[in-house]
Amino acid sequence: MMALLDIKGLKTHFTTDDGIVQAVDGVDISINRGETLCVVGESGCGKTVTAMSILKLIAMPPGKIVAGEIMFEGRDLAPLTSHQLDDIRAKEIGFIFQEPMTSLNPVLTIGEQIAESLRRHEAVTRKQALERTIEMLQLVQIPNAAGRVHHYPHQFSGGMRQRVMIAMALACRPKLVIADEPTTALDVTIQAQILDLLQDMKERLGMAVMLITHAMGVVAETAQRVVVMYAGKVVEEAPVDELFGNPSHPYTQGLIRSIPRIDLDAEHKTRLEAIGGSVPILINPPPGCRFASRCKHAMSICTEQEPRLREIAPGHRMACHLGDAS
Numbered sequence: 050m051m052a053l054l055d056i057k058g059l060k061t062h063f064t065t066d067d068g069i070v071q072a073v074d075g076v077d078i079s080i081n082r083g084e085t086l087c088v089v090g091e092s093g094c095g096k097t098v099t100a101m102s103i104l105k106l107i108a109m110p111p112g113k114i115v116a117g118e119i120m121f122e123g124r125d126l127a128p129l130t131s132h133q134l135d136d137i138r139a140k141e142i143g144f145i146f147q148e149p150m151t152s153l154n155p156v157l158t159i160g161e162q163i164a165e166s167l168r169r170h171e172a173v174t175r176k177q178a179l180e181r182t183i184e185m186l187q188l189v190q191i192p193n194a195a196g197r198v199h200h201y202p203h204q205f206s207g208g209m210r211q212r213v214m215i216a217m218a219l220a221c222r223p224k225l226v227i228a229d230e231p232t233t234a235l236d237v238t239i240q241a242q243i244l245d246l247l248q249d250m251k252e253r254l255g256m257a258v259m260l261i262t263h264a265m266g267v268v269a270e271t272a273q274r275v276v277v278m279y280a281g282k283v284v285e286e287a288p289v290d291e292l293f294g295n296p297s298h299p300y301t302q303g304l305i306r307s308i309p310r311i312d313l314d315a316e317h318k319t320r321l322e323a324i325g326g327s328v329p330i331l332i333n334p335p336p337g338c339r340f341a342s343r344c345k346h347a348m349s350i351c352t353e354q355e356p357r358l359r360e361i362a363p364g365h366r367m368a369c370h371l372g373d374a375s
């Protein structure tokens with residue numbers, strides 16, 4: 050079955066005064082129709098740049114896609130200009146940003162903003178666009194949607210604004226929604242509501258979701274499949290149960306050990322472990338494995354030879370020299 054989105058060998062680099070930052074460096078990620086894929090990793094691992102590269106939402110320059118293909122329904126998006134991607138954005142691929150206040154236009158009502166997106170991509174009258182907008186606001190559970198449609202972004206709370214962003218991203222019924230840390234700016238109870246809403250909308254509308262997050266708890270709750278990124282590379286990929294049941298890359302193991310457990314009694318509770326050190330600077334990154342300076346299993350080969358991503362079980366791939374017989 051052809052994947053809905055199939056990214057191969059993606060490299061997105063940034064030119065800075067200090068040199069070229071290899072923020073995304075040879076990433077392969079695919080998403081099937083109707084699937085929820087979580088891309089996880091700490092700040093600076095390249096997950097957001099990967100997501101934003103798909104729709105050319107990074108500033109170019111200084112950013113540039115220097116290699117790779119981004120096949121969406123068989124069409125390569127990588128060579129398209131930002132202008133050419135206008136037909137794909139919102140209509141085929143929706144994007145939900147971290148902080149809605151910076152993505153919503155403060156001088157337009159939310160109704161005008163959602164309706165504008167609809168009218169740009171579909172042959173609907175002003176009245177039909179307004180009706181569809183109210184319907185979308187009801188779907189994302191905005192109370193009194195018919196009245197709130199005339200309100201401005203600053204008249205909504207943070208959680209309600211994120212619901213508006215979801216309504217806007219889904220208004221044209223895209224086949225794929227990319228959500229970049231959609232709950233980071235919200236408090237914990239609202240975070241859970243927004244994630245539930247996203248799952249509910251995914252099921253109602255039958256779309257695929259690519260969820261970018263740094264939180265393994267969110268991954269466990271949400272994902273069907275998981276891609277773990279580190280320093281601009283994919284280091285592990287597996288179905289969610291397999292990843293949590295059999296985490297194989299030392300970095301993934303460290304991420305999982307850092308999740309608080311409330312299901313264990315006091316006798317079985319262990320100390321939470323942080324992963325020591327920090328992500329390497331991606332201007333002239335170290336040769337070999339980029340995790341080597343933080344890895345307690347590092348061997349001499351690790352600083353000499355880059356580990357390749359290899360299959361260790363059906364659908365489970367990792368890039369590490371541990372157990373590599375080849």
Ligand code: SF4
Pocket residue numbers: 298299300338339340341342344345346347348351356368369370371
């Ligand atoms: Fe650790 Fe080596 Fe595996 Fe990298 S390749 S994660 S340094 S064991």
